[in-house]
Amino acid sequence: MVEMVSRPYAKAFEAFAAGNPDILCLSADLTSSCEVDGFRDRHPDQFLSLGMAEQNMMSFAGGLGLAGYRPFIHTFGVFMYRRPYDQLMASIAYPRRKVRLMGFLPGVTTPGGMTHQSIEDISVMRSIPNMTILETGDATEVESICEAADSIDGPVWCRVLRGSVPRLFDTPIKVGEMRELSSGDDILVVTSGICTEEAMRARSALAKAGLSIRHLHLHTIKPFDSKALLDHIGSVKHGVITLENHVTEGGVGSLVAETMADAGVGKRLIRLGLKDTYAHGGSRAYLMRYYGLDALALVKGIEDLTGQQFGITEDDLDAARVEDVHSLVKAEAL
Amino acid sequence: MVEMVSRPYAKAFEAFAAGNPDILCLSADLTSSCEVDGFRDRHPDQFLSLGMAEQNMMSFAGGLGLAGYRPFIHTFGVFMYRRPYDQLMASIAYPRRKVRLMGFLPGVTTPGGMTHQSIEDISVMRSIPNMTILETGDATEVESICEAADSIDGPVWCRVLRGSVPRLFDTPIKVGEMRELSSGDDILVVTSGICTEEAMRARSALAKAGLSIRHLHLHTIKPFDSKALLDHIGSVKHGVITLENHVTEGGVGSLVAETMADAGVGKRLIRLGLKDTYAHGGSRAYLMRYYGLDALALVKGIEDLTGQQFGITEDDLDAARVEDVHSLVKAEAL
């Protein structure tokens, strides 16, 4: 059974930031929802409330960067680039301010529907020059995200998981690397964020079906080591499949597509994710099933790629975690 | 010598919109810069000044859409998605309002520097569900953009050229199609917007060098006919090269990469454009040279793709048009 870690960000951020005078904790009226309420209460001097006014917050953070601070901004991911995109561009990304953008509730990890779901943030960030993009897929990555982000000489976009988070890995994020989770030679599966757990759920069933999967987990999406990816692609026979908590245009799937096309790789790619669609509100597990982001969707994609049918059903996949909607580790409401 | 058309949008918009009670002309304090000053003066009843407040303008336009209007919004492209991105998403794109977003000064066609250059808009728009993306590459396309955009049952992002615009084509935009400008079988060149003229400049020199170029011009970027593209890719021996007035992440280059990888095409792709960089201010010709968006950059890309040197220099390329910075067809300042 997978270990579940409660509110890893809360602890990790406090451990990393408390007492470092150059780090400021910025918040936009979602302090407990981003698990920094404890930090606010215990380190009020390093905490800055900027209210529900994200545009000002971003340019303000740029000004703080100019004054030598390294602001960690906390809000839901969606409110950190849609409302204040212009400010993110001009005040943070262009001048390479050391602002750490901690975006909570990536993709469909929120029941809040289209206004709360950051489904195209990676596409947006990938096309922003100077941006670094990190995404957490487990508790260990959440625990190491602050240090990883703060090691970057420039702005960093982070997709952060909150609440009860599974521990899948035992080593921290090493920026610029990728995790090789299995080393098969039939098919390359590339996942990031919460989709990695899904791919792991499918692992044993696929193995039983006789398929040798090479599985990569990406925590660093930009900058990207395309040479390493190409080596992995070179090691598999059939092709590549990506699964991401994001639209299929512009995210990890496109990154892999670019890498393959640039190199003239003659293997097929299947890009799974939100298929050029918005999502609605609902539980994570429900939405992942509805929009084809889960283990079963991956299996179907692999069937498509190989042209085989494995007869794998939900029962064959490792038990999905069921989250208690009202568990106390979950922040209030959204 | 190529025909230069003066302010084609001004005339085309007025002809299309005037007298149609459901079309409203919205402007954000850049009325003459977007060539709708004549329309404002002659059709004040269809003109709505919303000032320099783009966020409100976008949601307001969404409300107008709900009331059955088809607003044509005019401002510089960059001010139509960066400042009001959240509003574009929630008030226009999600509900599929028939709002026509007329974005002027795409990419490096403005000397205004990073705050004025929409260098990643296509990437952003491509990852927005429900969005249609059109880009004009000549005067005929500018002349037909209003009708093309207004034929869409949903929001439309348009990259519009202004001022003195060359006439390259004699048929209007047919949404969803692509233009086959030459039908060679060595290399496929895919361009859009102002880069198409650059590729045409290189045509005769490349032909002299013995290279058979297949050249496609894209005015419709989303939705995209990948089957047609794949047929073209299938017809060339060496590979594909894209040239766009946009960053190389997420735009036309990525679209082509996705198409190739999805199909497992084993040919190389070279994506030219702004190479994950911001641009600065300067004349269009200078910036296209500096950032490698011009005919010479295309030739170099083709040399890279073919592994050959053609010894083509600037002198061998058809004369670049030199624009008079202070020509009267140019709108005031920016």
Add this chain to the structure above:
Amino acid sequence: MRNERTTEEVALGIRRRVFEHSMRNNGGYLSQACSAGEQLAWLYNEELKLGAPTLPMIPKPFEGVPSPSNPDYHTGAGYNGPAAPEFDRLFIAPAHYALVAYATLIEVGRMAPEGLEMFNKDGSSVEMIGAEHSPGMEVHNGTLGIGLSTGAGLAYGRKRRNEPGRTWVFMSDGEVQEGQTWEAVQAAAFHGIDNLYAIMDVNDQQCDGAMSSVMEVGDIKTKFRNFGAACVEIDGHDVQAMRDAVAESHEGRPLIILARTNPFHTMPILEERFPRLHYVRFKSEDERARMNVSIAADLGVEPVDYSH
């Protein structure tokens, strides 16, 4: 469809439903029922001119997001009746007030009580953060601060078409922190959009607590007036004050009613949770039980049997 009951009775009914729902679900947007009960009751029970609902009393399940391949898509606006020229329109700008808005629809007979049972259930259209397709909603407003602009655009368009119906926006005070709100007022005033009406729940609260501790906004009324709106400030629990406020003349300007409210009005025990009232999730079974007994007594109902 109106005036079978007094607006005060409707407000009480709203609070009873939100209370019961929150008890059963171990949490909810309970404080918003305290503050906004009268406002939504007044709008639906008296003030809004709406036609009969055009959608089934029991909400249909979620039927897909808007897309070219979803031609039958429609919003939840049909619960407010048809979008005919003579009728009013309403946007719930702070979409997290949806729970209170759904309860209102039930109380005024526009939705069946079963609708509330579908709240935040997978596959239901009755979403926690009111979505376009949720009962009574016509647009997505979960990203705060965009509602008034949408209302202004719709009202302007309707005015152009000489439609007599008004456009109303229910707003929250948190929205005044967003710059867009000011752009919207400025534009509505500039274009003389006087068929635009807003009523704002000024409960002095936002997610992080009291607004003065999160981002002070000062005197909202004076601000709105300076930006060109007509603005009246009232006791948001006084229905007669609403009736008077809406009579304020505001030719050429939108009218904004600031309803000053108490975030634990009728449920005084909620004050224990001050200053974190935005979403009340019970911290313990004991708290849940105590609040159950206390609020039930306040609202004149039996405590909720939430054990099953």
Add this chain to the structure above:
Amino acid sequence: MRNERTTEEVALGIRRRVFEHSMRNNGGYLSQACSAGEQLAWLYNEELKLGAPTLPMIPKPFEGVPSPSNPDYHTGAGYNGPAAPEFDRLFIAPAHYALVAYATLIEVGRMAPEGLEMFNKDGSSVEMIGAEHSPGMEVHNGTLGIGLSTGAGLAYGRKRRNEPGRTWVFMSDGEVQEGQTWEAVQAAAFHGIDNLYAIMDVNDQQCDGAMSSVMEVGDIKTKFRNFGAACVEIDGHDVQAMRDAVAESHEGRPLIILARTNPFHTMPILEERFPRLHYVRFKSEDERARMNVSIAADLGVEPVDYSH
């Protein structure tokens, strides 16, 4: 570096340079020299505490945008001297005022006159829309409405570090239409950022013409005060009024000086172009010639020989 000349003389010098430049180039941001001449002259000649320039008098060419592969990148802030704790900082929020700002740098001896000849030339760092790397600039402000927020953040940070230097923002009135401006004032007031100062050129003009015809903004002073700033309104051509205004006590609040100006001050013939003053491009050789003669006389110089 200051007070060798009176501020009025510096303002005149600025206008002469912008005039000459605009004549030679058949257009320019001429009206902004009329309105803002005194403001920028006052800031640089008297009010700002700045160190000696750290960058060459003749601007270096453009050296690349910021990127990890451009380690030697630097902004144009060195023309204002070093970013030392005791010195003031200045942002030109409406970046299209750059021409006027460059002329000011020359007049106060911080840039060589050759700098202006590089204006808007390919490969030059002296950009038309002031860029980060342009003389006197420290951030990109070409997208209007972001400048005050940046200033607030920097000022807050400097206050935390107990730096005595102030942070100044030169603003334009068009910026008050952008919602972000109001978010910035609200935040600066909430956090007591009183080492933040702004002076705004209230010329009542924007790109499309008179602001009242494009998007009415009403009484800016009252608005700023309502949002928590200290605000003084003065005649923007009266240098003594600026000196008095900056003395206004504003503990715990940013100070914003509204400089009400005339967009054709000292160049009355420009009134012919009203209400399109944002960028003056001469419509004919005749107009150019007439304006040349008229403005030259007003400014006490010879007409510009722009024929070569």
